[in-house]
Structures are given as C-alpha cells and as structure tokens.
Amino acid sequence: MTSELSIFAARLRDYISICEMEPLLLEPSDDPALKAHCDAEFNGMALVLFALQCKQNPSYRRFAQARGIASAEVGHWSEIPAIPTDAFKELELSCLPAAERTRVFHSSGTTRQTPSRHFHNPESLGVYEASLLAWFRARMLPGGAAARANLDLAVLTPAAGQAPHSSLAHMLECVRREFRAAGAAEGFVFGQVDNEGAWGLDFEGVVKTIRAAVEKKRPLLFAGTAFSFVHLLDFLAVRGLTFALPEGSRVMETGGYKNRSRTLPKAALHSLITDLMGVSPSGIFCEYGMSELSSQAYDRVEVAGSRVFRFPPWARARVISPETGREVENGETGILQIIDLANVFSVLAVQTEDLAIRREDAFELLGRSEKTEPRGCSLRAG
Numbered sequence: 317m318t319s320e321l322s323i324f325a326a327r328l329r330d331y332i333s334i335c336e337m338e339p340l341l342l343e344p345s346d347d348p349a350l351k352a353h354c355d356a357e358f359n360g361m362a363l364v365l366f367a368l369q370c371k372q373n374p375s376y377r378r379f380a381q382a383r384g385i386a387s388a389e390v391g392h393w394s395e396i397p398a399i400p401t402d403a404f405k406e407l408e409l410s411c412l413p414a415a416e417r418t419r420v421f422h423s424s425g426t427t428r429q430t431p432s433r434h435f436h437n438p439e440s441l442g443v444y445e446a447s448l449l450a451w452f453r454a455r456m457l458p459g460g461a462a463a464r465a466n467l468d469l470a471v472l473t474p475a476a477g478q479a480p481h482s483s484l485a486h487m488l489e490c491v492r493r494e495f496r497a498a499g500a501a502e503g504f505v506f507g508q509v510d511n512e513g514a515w516g517l518d519f520e521g522v523v524k525t526i527r528a529a530v531e532k533k534r535p536l537l538f539a540g541t542a543f544s545f546v547h548l549l550d551f552l553a554v555r556g557l558t559f560a561l562p563e564g565s566r567v568m569e570t571g572g573y574k575n576r577s578r579t580l581p582k583a584a585l586h587s588l589i590t591d592l593m594g595v596s597p598s599g600i601f602c603e604y605g606m607s608e609l610s611s612q613a614y615d616r617v618e619v620a621g622s623r624v625f626r627f628p629p630w631a632r633a634r635v636i637s638p639e640t641g642r643e644v645e646n647g648e649t650g651i652l653q654i655i656d657l658a659n660v661f662s663v664l665a666v667q668t669e670d671l672a673i674r675r676e677d678a679f680e681l682l683g684r685s686e687k688t689e690p691r692g693c694s695l696r697a698g
Contacts, residue, residue: 320368321411325439325660328361328630329446335629342454342629344677354629361630361657362393365664372411376663379403394634394643398653398665404432404608411661412437421483421607424572434483434607440661444610445490447658451628452491455614456537456568456601467564469495469503470525472517472540472548478509483607484570488539507544517544519551526559526593535564538595541572545589546580552592560594567593567600582623604681608666610658615681624678630657635674636667649673649682 335341345351367387370377380387380397390396401423403409410417412435419441422431436444457464469492473479476489485507492503504525508516529536538545545567552558567589580588586600604625605612613625613633627633634643635650644650652672655665672679 321372321660322439324361324365324368325443328657328660329443331357331361332446332450332628332630336450336453339454344626358629358632358657359393362396362655362664363387363390365657365660366390366393366396369411369663373409373663375403375407375409393632393655396655396665398655398667399663400667401432401606401608401669404434405430408433408435409663410435412440420481421486422481423607424482424484431481432608434662437661440610441486443658443660447611447628447630448487449490449494451612451614453494454628456566464495467495467535467537468525468529470522470536470538471503471505472507472522472538472544473505474507474509474515475505478507479515484541484605487605487612491539507540515541515544517547517551519548522548523552523557526561529561529565530559533562535562535566537566537568538593539568539570541570542580542585543572545569545585546578549585549588549592550578553588558592558594563596565593565595565599567595568603569600570603570605602681606654606666606668608659608662609654609656610660611654611656613679618675618678622673622675622680624675624680626678627654627656631655632677633672633679635672635679644674646674646676651685652679652681 340350341354345354370380370387376399379399383397385395385397399409404423408414416437417435418438419436421434421436424431457467471488471492473482473485473488476482476485479485492505495503504521506518506522508518510516526536569585582602586597589595589600590597602615602623602625603612604615611627611631613627615623615625618624625633632655634653634655635648636642636653637644637650649671652668652670653665654668657664659666669685671682671685673682
C-alpha cells in the first residue's frame with residue numbers, strides 16, 4: 317500500500333464525517349454557492365485519486381493510456397475513463413500488492429459465470445465501511461441512534477462468515493454491528509447457504525420473528541435481495557399468512573434475481589410486501605450496489621412517481637450514450653457510469669451494464685442491458 321493513497325483515504329473519511337455532521341451536504345441543494353462548493357470538492361478529490369491510481373494500478377494505467385488519456389490532462393471528473401465491469405473478471409484492478417490483499421468480493425452472477433473480483437485489505441475495508449454506513453444511516457435510519465435502538469433488524473442474506481466473497485453479506489454484517497452499537501439487538505439473520513453455495517431462507521424463523529414483532533409492537537427493518545423476498549412472499553401466500561408489521565417497519569430491497577426465483581416487476585413485488593407483510597409503500601426502499609463499488613445508491617419516489625436513485629456526495633452517477641460516450645440529456649436513456657471516491661485502492665470510475673434514465677444529477681434504473689449476463693445487482697423494470 318502506498319502512503320499517498322493512505323493519505324487520500326484518511327482525507328476521504330474525514331470528508332464523509334463532515335457530510336454526516338452537516339446534513340445539508342447530504343441532500344441536493346438549490347443554493348448555487350453550496351452546490352458549486354460541493355462540486356469543486358468532489359472534482360478536486362477525483363482528479364487527485366485518478367492520478368494516484370494511474371501510478372499505483374498498472375492495469376488501470378494501461379487502460380487509460382490505450383484511450384489516450386493522461387491524468388495530467390484531465391481537468392474534470394467527467395473526463396476520467398470508466399472501466400467496464402467485465403474488466404474486473406480478467407484484470408487485477410487493484411492498487412494493493414498481492415501480498416496485502418486479505419479479502420476479495422465477487423460479483424454474484426450464476427455459477428457458470430466468471431465473477432468480477434474487487435480486492436481489499438483492512439484499510440480499504442475501513443473506507444468501504446465508512447461510506448456504506450454513513451449513507452445507510454442517512455437513507456434508511458433517519459432519527460439517529462435513538463431511532464435505531466427502537467428498531468430490530470432482520471437480514472434475509474447469509475451471515476458474512478457463510479458468504480465471505482459477498483459484498484452484500486459484508487455490508488449487512490456492518491449494519492448489524494451498527495445496530496448493536498446503538499443499543500439494539502444485533503439483528504436476526506435468516507439467510508442460509510446450501511452445499512452447492514445457493515442461498516436459502518429459514519422461513520419458520522422469519523415468521524416467528526414477525527409474529528413477535530407484531531405482538532411487541534416493535535418495528536422491523538428487513539434487508540435482502542429481490543429473490544429472497546419473492547421466496548418469502550411465496551411461502552407466506554401458500555400458507556395463507558398475512559401480517560401487519562408495526563408502524564415504522566421498513567424494507568431494504570437490493571434487486572437481483574439471478575434465475576433463482578420467479579421474477580416480478582418492481583411495483584408488483586412491493587405491492588406484495590405491503591399486502592402480506594404490512595409494510596407501507598413509503599417504508600420500502602431499493603438499494604443499488606455492486607461488488608466493484610464501495611458506495612451504494614438508495615431510491616426515493618421523486619419524479620412523477622418514479623423511483624430515483626442517488627449516491628452519496630462522495631460518488632457521482634452519469635448516464636451516457638453507448639454511441640457517443642457523452643452524457644445524455646435529462647430524461648434520456650443510456651448506460652450508467654459511477655465515479656466512486658470510496659474505491660480508493662482499486663478504480664474510481666466504473667462503467668456498468670445497467671440501463672438508466674437521467675434525472676438531473678440522479679437516475680431512474682431500468683435494468684440490465686439485453687446483451688449482458690444476469691448479475692446479483694440487476695433490477696428489472698417495473
């Protein structure tokens with residue numbers, strides 16, 4: 317690991333802390349001066365990180381050179397070349413020497429696919445966790461530590477120890493620690509892994525927990541993939557079970573079917589969650605994340621009823637035309653690119669295979685491009 321990247325990582329973590337202490341920095345601003353300040357801060361950090369990664373990440377440096385882009389010539393973060401997610405399958409896109417890589421996250425496609433690899437060490441995981449927790453708190457846990465202490469967590473993925481290469485399992489393990497630190501129970505984990513590595517659910521355990529929450533009038537936060545919710549909802553429907561979870565209960569749904577369940581349009585899935593579990597539509601949130609990233613986006617219903625995703629201030633999304641490589645106009649469709657400053661020790665600019673509609677500085681997710689493989693973070697149009 318290089319000291320320059322360590323210095324940048326410390327600077328970024330300080331910036332994340334400042335954003336948490338100043339809630340205005342976490343929301344889109346109509347104040348031109350504040351917006352200009354935030355844009356300038358992000359741009360300066362992105363250019364510094366791109367230059368450092370070109371020095372320390374040989375694969376990324378060659379990628380940039382092949383496109384005729386030198387770090388010294390880039391003046392704005394939108395000019396930083398975004399590397400396709402497919403490259404994470406073939407190249408070691410890491411600034412960390414091989415001997416220092418203590419953890420690797422894989423993309424969660426089908427078993428027939430070669431997974432993407434995102435390498436970490438304790439320091440890079442520290443940045444990853446600072447990023448995910450700050451934005452999770454802002455989007456999923458309004459009200460601070462006191463509110464978290466009055467909310468129980470129910471996780472529909474396996475524990476991180478059972479799925480060591482899953483960034484989602486690691487993320488939710490961090491969230492469990494967050495709940496424990498706030499004085500709440502550390503969270504119920506209902507995900508299971510079979511002998512072939514497939515994820516399943518302890519259905520009876522989920523039902524028992526829901527019944528206890530209803531009886532005690534204690535809200536629950538459910539977190540899981542779309543296919544885990546489909547399996548749970550099918551279990552409830554077959555047994556004729558419906559519940560009315562206490563007010564304040566909520567759901568974080570991460571998308572992803574991977575041919576492991578029947579697929580449902582987003583609206584239909586959320587409607588069933590409301591009908592069978594009693595979670596109000598306003599309490600259902602979608603999360604967008606990838607093993608190649610260190611930050612996540614969460615949605616809100618904003619534009620004419622559309623679910624619009626936003627990343628935290630230390631990440632940016634662009635929707636680009638596949639024909640021109642330029643950002644599309646507001647309301648137009650293209651391919652999603654992410655610039656994630658929390659990817660300190662890998663590659664900050666990633667081009668996904670997801671289609672999206674540009675909504676100013678946010679995006680509405682449509683789903684996977686038809687020519688791409690299904691992945692765990694895919695979301696189908698609904």
